[in-house]
Amino acid sequence: MSKRMENMIAFITGGSSGIGRATAHRMATEGATVVICSRTEANLKKVVDEIHAAGGKASYVVADVTSEKNITLAIEGVAEKFSRIDVLVNNAMTVAWGSIEESDSQTWAANINGSLNSVYYGTKAVLPLMKRQRGGSIINVSSIVALLGAPGMSGYAAAKSGVVGFSRVAALEGAQSNIRVNVVIPGAIATPPTLASVPDSESLHRMESEIPLKRLGSAEEIAATITFLATRDAGYITGSVIVADGGKSCELSVATAPLESLKNI
Numbered sequence: 192m193s194k195r196m197e198n199m200i201a202f203i204t205g206g207s208s209g210i211g212r213a214t215a216h217r218m219a220t221e222g223a224t225v226v227i228c229s230r231t232e233a234n235l236k237k238v239v240d241e242i243h244a245a246g247g248k249a250s251y252v253v254a255d256v257t258s259e260k261n262i263t264l265a266i267e268g269v270a271e272k273f274s275r276i277d278v279l280v281n282n283a284m285t286v287a288w289g290s291i292e293e294s295d296s297q298t299w300a301a302n303i304n305g306s307l308n309s310v311y312y313g314t315k316a317v318l319p320l321m322k323r324q325r326g327g328s329i330i331n332v333s334s335i336v337a338l339l340g341a342p343g344m345s346g347y348a349a350a351k352s353g354v355v356g357f358s359r360v361a362a363l364e365g366a367q368s369n370i371r372v373n374v375v376i377p378g379a380i381a382t383p384p385t386l387a388s389v390p391d392s393e394s395l396h397r398m399e400s401e402i403p404l405k406r407l408g409s410a411e412e413i414a415a416t417i418t419f420l421a422t423r424d425a426g427y428i429t430g431s432v433i434v435a436d437g438g439k440s441c442e443l444s445v446a447t448a449p450l451e452s453l454k455n456i
Contacts, residue, residue, distance in 0.1 A: 194222035195422040200273045202266060203227045204256050204313060205283030207234035209382035210332065210417075213410035214280055217418045219247030226269050228254045228262075229283065256283045256309035263316040270320045277324075278421040279317045281310040282332045284351075286384070288343045302346030307353045314361055318370065326369035328421045331358045332413075333432075335378045338440045355432055362430035371429035373420045378436025381407040403438030 201218045205211040206227025215225045219242045228251065229235055235251035242249035254265035270276050285305020287298045310331050321327030336344050337351040355374050362372035379385060379398060385407070389395045399406050416435050419425055434440055 195424065196278075196418070197222035199223045199277040199421075200269070200275055201225050201278035201280065201421065202269055202276050202317070203280040203282060204254075204262070204309065205229055206251070206280075207231060207238055209384065210377065210380065210410045210413045211280070211282040212238050213414035214282065214417050215249060216242060216245070216247070217411070217414040218278070218421065219245070219249055221418060221422070223278070223421075224248040224250075224273065226250050226252060226273075228252045228256070228265055230255050256312065257285075257304040259308075259312040259315075262309065262312045266313065266316040266320070270317075275324050276317055276320055277327055279313055279327070279329045280332070280417060280421070281313045281329070281354075282417075283309050284332070284334075284347075286344070286347050289346075290343055291345050294346065299346045302350045303353075306347060306350035307357070310354050310357060314357075314372070318361075318365065321365070321370045322368040327365075327371070328425075329358075329361065329365070329370065329372045330417050330420045331372070331374050332417070333374050333376045335376055335434075335436050335440060337376060338434070358432075359430050366429060371420075371425070373425075373428060373430070374432045375413065375416050375420070376432060376434045376436065376440075377408065377413045378402070378434070378439045379407050380410055380413060382410055401439070402436070403442055406437065408435060408437055 196218055201223045203211050203215050206215045207229040215227050219225045232253050239249045239251050252265045255261045285301050287301040289298045331354050333354045334351040336348040337355055358372050358374045365372055
């Protein structure tokens with residue numbers, strides 16, 4: 192594999208599992224020095240050990256991304272240690288379920304703090320550093336619920352929709368300093384939280400059947416997309432939203448005849 196991220200420093204929030212973990216592995220394979228953060232040290236250490244065993248460079252910092260002070264100190268500490276941060280991946284998120292009627296302000300706040308405020312805090316902290324070094328790449332991870340509604344996920348949908356709007360503004364404000372800001376919107380991805388939310392194999396099969404590619408995506412596929420946006424191969428891409436959902440969001444679900452039967456009309 193090419194070393195497209197040789198000598199680059201990448202900071203990844205929510206890096207101890209799922210898409211964050213896969214992104215850390217992929218970026219390390221591409222030559223980056225990876226720093227991952229989350230609230231659970233044992234999980235962070237496990238991922239770092241995995242990367243070291245594969246010959247990559249990685250370290251971790253324990254931080255609560257819902258605290259502006261915590262994430263700012265973490266980012267500033269990494270910048271001081273390595274003299275720069277080339278890539279920030281705002282991947283950490285919180286999903287708190289509940290219908291609009293039954294949920295309360297705490298549920299709403301949990302979604303906003305974990306999935307939107309955290310993106311704001313991380314971006315705000317890293318922008319001055321990237322401006323001083325005259326460049327950088329920020330990739331914010333949103334969700335398919337920013338495009339397609341799901342009952343019980345109003346707070347999460349609002350937060351992830353906010354990530355898209357926020358990122359476009361950040362892209363405009365960072366452009367003069369060669370700072371690129373983009374969004375990746377994953378669809379249904381076979382991560383532990385997603386699989387845990389599916390009650391049985393029949394439900395999983397139904398979920399897959401409703402995706403044009405007829406399968407869930409993998410964390411590694413999303414990691415590859417995020418990594419591409421971090422590299423110079425994506426040097427002219429900023430303010431963009433890349434949807435990686437197996438085609439789910441491009442299909443209008445209506446009762447139509449099979450394509451073959453339309454040929455004779």
